[in-house]
Amino acid sequence: MLRLHRVEPAAALWAERATYPDRLIFHTPEWLNFVAECQRAEPLLATVTDSGQVVGHFTGLLSRRFGMRILGSPMAGWTTSYPGFTLRPEISRRAALQALMPFAFHDAGAAHLEIRDRGLTAADLGGLGLRWEPAPTAVIDLNPDEDTLLGAMASACRRNIRKAEKSGVVIEQTSTDLTFADDFYDQLRDVFAKQNLVPTYSVERVRSLIRHLGPAGRLLLLRARDGDGRCIATAVLPWYHRTMYFWGGASYREHQHLRPNEALIWHAMRWAREHGVTEFDFVGGNSYKQKYGTTEVAVPWARRSRSPIVAHLRDAAKHGFALRQRTVARFSAGAPRSTVS
Structure with a gap:
């Protein structure tokens, strides 16, 4: 059975993570520091173990919304794509995702989880209590x-x-x-x-x-x-x-x-x-x-909340942002745009 264990960033950890063939820029310290700075979020790194042996890693960030801890890998609006997992080729991504649930909601104390992983498919998500939508690239x-x-x-x-x-x-x-x-x-x-x-x-x-x-x-x-x-x-x-x-x-x-x-x-x-x-x-x-x-x-974007209320708050925040964006645009429509000299 796979398990996740939170670990602290260290040079040896980054070096080990860089040996995985499915590594992406979204798993690097530079990218995590960029997102953390812009979103006032805390990077969360975890190892994926099988019978005590490290077989992969999880990359996410913790932030606070509505007074609750949110674990994003990533969250909408972060301008980052599919951090998710890096795993040894023989390790099931569905099994890793299943192990993420207790880690996210108990170990990390999150009220809401979102994940977009380049290797996950729609078939991996069934039966895990996740809502998801297609987000192809x-x-x-x-x-x-x-x-x-x-x-x-x-x-x-x-x-x-x-x-x-x-x-x-x-x-x-x-x-x-x-x-x-x-x-x-x-x-x-x-x-x-x-x-x-x-x-x-x-x-x-x-x-x-x-x-x-x-x-x-x-x-x-x-x-x-x-x-x-x-x-x-x-x-x-x-x-x-x-x-x-x-x-x-x-x-x-x-x-x-x-x-x-x-x-x-x-x-x-x-x-x-x-x-x-x-x-x-x-x-x-x-x-x-x-x-x-x-x-x-196809790269599905999946999410799960501790309660329906949290899920509703998430959806309301998304719709509210779109409304504010249009409102600001209407009020600024009369202002002159700067041009390149």
Whole structure:
């Protein structure tokens, strides 16, 4: 029978966790420190044992909502994907999830648990008292050569990549430049304004991501500049082990006819291949991503609460956030948007 045991972060622990083939950037200390800082949460690490032998690890964060302890791996709104488990290949993920329940609600004292694990399937969730919803992601296998990758894209996407190049769009890359956050966020505001919304997080979250991941060499930041040198689009791309992630992208509407977004993604894919990355994960399954030749991967988002009241509070908070986002957008609609000089 599998059991979970809470452990404290230590150099030896991080080194052991980094030996698992299913490790992701969301299991690293840099990423956990980023989320903890932005969410005022406490990282919670646990070993998964079988007859006393360590066979895996669990990654989560504890926070407080409505005066209750919440264990998220992750929670909605944290801008992080599927921390969940790292397990030896022979270990059942369903069994690990089953062992997580008593650990979360008794050992960790949580009133609510949410988990999104890249290796879990809908079949793993039955009979465990979990509510869940599909949260698929779109991925690209980067193992084929560049010609094959281009050939898998929609013809319009390939034309847009060529158009960006002919229009003089140039891609500039960095990893630790904190001024990048201002460029990205200003464009993000323009993206949300198109839908009469405001961004779901502040510019400080972008700065925090850069501060924590940039120095560790786990972040690619891309700017697309037009022929006059203006920054017209940006992309934020954490990467680690075998996967690069599309954490965020934004562009000014007035410059989208130059097709900088497709140029950014294509540059990121080629850069990732050159650095030994074998998968590009769009972190979501929106239909517009299909033009890049993606494959959809199912990643269920599961949750369980101690009582129906806690579950109701969670759902009410989610709906309340969406309402506040629209309300703020309406009140700020008349304010002038900043522009890139």
